[in-house]
Amino acid sequence: MDIQTIKNRFGIIGNSPQLNFALQVAAQVANTDLTVLINGESGVGKEAFSMIIHSLSNRKHNPFIAVNCGAIPEGTIDSELFGHEKGSFTGAVDSRKGYFETVNGGTIFLDEIGEMPLGTQARLLRVLEAGEYIRVGSSKVQKTDVRVIAATNKDLLQLVQLGRFREDLYYRLSTVPIRVPSLHDRPEDIHILFRKFAADFADKYKTASVQLDDEAKGLLINYPWPGNVRELKNIAEQISVLSEDKHITARQLSKFLQPYSTNRLPAVTGAQVSGGGPDFANEREILYKLFFDMKKDVTELKRMFLDMLQNPSGAAQDPAFLNGLKELKSGENMQPVYMPGPISASQNLQPVLVRNDDIHDHEEVEESLNIMDKEKELIIKALKKHKGKRKDAALDLGISERTLYRKLKEYDIDE
Numbered sequence: 001m002d003i004q005t006i007k008n009r010f011g012i013i014g015n016s017p018q019l020n021f022a023l024q025v026a027a028q029v030a031n032t033d034l035t036v037l038i039n040g041e042s043g044v045g046k047e048a049f050s051m052i053i054h055s056l057s058n059r060k061h062n063p064f065i066a067v068n069c070g071a072i073p074e075g076t077i078d079s080e081l082f083g084h085e086k087g088s089f090t091g092a093v094d095s096r097k098g099y100f101e102t103v104n105g106g107t108i109f110l111d112e113i114g115e116m117p118l119g120t121q122a123r124l125l126r127v128l129e130a131g132e133y134i135r136v137g138s139s140k141v142q143k144t145d146v147r148v149i150a151a152t153n154k155d156l157l158q159l160v161q162l163g164r165f166r167e168d169l170y171y172r173l174s175t176v177p178i179r180v181p182s183l184h185d186r187p188e189d190i191h192i193l194f195r196k197f198a199a200d201f202a203d204k205y206k207t208a209s210v211q212l213d214d215e216a217k218g219l220l221i222n223y224p225w226p227g228n229v230r231e232l233k234n235i236a237e238q239i240s241v242l243s244e245d246k247h248i249t250a251r252q253l254s255k256f257l258q259p260y261s262t263n264r265l266p267a268v269t270g271a272q273v274s275g276g277g278p279d280f281a282n283e284r285e286i287l288y289k290l291f292f293d294m295k296k297d298v299t300e301l302k303r304m305f306l307d308m309l310q311n312p313s314g315a316a317q318d319p320a321f322l323n324g325l326k327e328l329k330s331g332e333n334m335q336p337v338y339m340p341g342p343i344s345a346s347q348n349l350q351p352v353l354v355r356n357d358d359i360h361d362h363e364e365v366e367e368s369l370n371i372m373d374k375e376k377e378l379i380i381k382a383l384k385k386h387k388g389k390r391k392d393a394a395l396d397l398g399i400s401e402r403t404l405y406r407k408l409k410e411y412d413i414d415e
Contacts, residue, residue: 001027001056010052013193016186022049022178029176030056035128037113037173038151040180043228046151049180050109053149062106065099070115070400077120079136088137100133100144107147113173114154114165115402121166124148128172148173183225183232190221193229197236208246210239215250223257376411379404383413 003023006012012023029036030053038046047066054064072080079089083098099108110116116124127133128148132141150173159165183190194212202209212220225231235256239248242256378397386392394404407413 003027006052006056010048010055012048013196014186014189015192016181016189018179018181019186019189022180023052025176025178026052027056029053029178031058033147035147035173035175036149036178037156037176038149038178038180040151040153041182041226041228042153043230044180044182045229046153046180047109047111049178050107050149050151054107054109054147057107057147059106059147063103064107064109065103066109066111067099068111070112070402073402074117074406077117078123081120082123082133082135084136085138088135092137095135098133098135100127100146101142103146104144105146107149110148110150112152113150114152114156114159115400118164118166121169125166125169125172128169183228187221190225190232191217193232194220194236197233198240201237201240205240207240210236210243210246210248212248212253213250216248216253219250219253219257372411375407376413379407379411379413 003020006023006027007014012019026036026049036050036053038049040046050066051064054060067081069077078084079092079096079098081098081100083096083101084092086092086095110124123133127144127146131143131145133144134141156165156170156174160167160170183193191212195209198210227234238256239253243252245252379393382393382396383390386396390404391401394401397404399407
């Protein structure tokens, strides 16, 4: 089946080369029983790819089920996937079949596989290697013939290095990896998708389809779309319902788009995405970048102070120093800092104005920049800020409530 036929059948919109390549790989691997790992940001349509693979496979007439590993509590996920026996735990009043038993012969899609607990990962590995599993509370080994398609928006190799994901399971899952491109990586498809969504909602709500002028189209294409296709669809629906004028200008469109500040943490900013900056897979990568930049700032300040102390007369002839004096007059790009280290009685503690830009790493800093310590500190601050409310703290930190719960246990944080 060619790519265009697949697009028409499954409602895939777009002509991006990256999208076409991902669809081609999905079509080629569909008729096999190979395990597939789908990578991509949240909202890019990873589940649609799992449906394509199942529908084009020899298992298409057998069951298909999608399971969100991040939405199932850690204490019950084993029971959900593998079933349990009566009395195996509190509340187990009857025996229950798990998904690997009910979907036997079909396909199971494990979304957010990076959120799966380590104990469950070991059970899943056994299923992938031998097609065997054991119900919770049982000692009887059962067989299953299920094809596994997994998906994640995280960097699983980094989770392996952090000890949060099994290395053997990672290589077993990623027999065939498929990368679904983010919306900002396929700008040529953004307006096409918007027009399709706008037409669908116009038909749904019995109204005229919205049209964008040239400036609005440019704004739409240059927006970072952190929520990807899901966010674009939501915006199209909002405009279709709330806008009385169906001819949308850039000013009108901007009211529906979320403002993104370059100082917003730990989220990835639009400037970083559209400007070719790092594409962070999860919150740890963002924190690494933040603390590395802080380290460079402190290192450069130490170097400048040492140079000034060792050669105070030469500082006055330094072009960078003279430029700093000019900036001092205008007050631009400057901030006050205080000289570190012991101060003699003859010295007056005066603020020194230094440049914020052109930071270079010249020497190592002795202070601790351990990522685990900083992450624990941020979690404690968030909990204090929201008076112990996990849901609000997790939202502020940019992680799921389940991830926050796991980190509380990991760092032994007393709420």
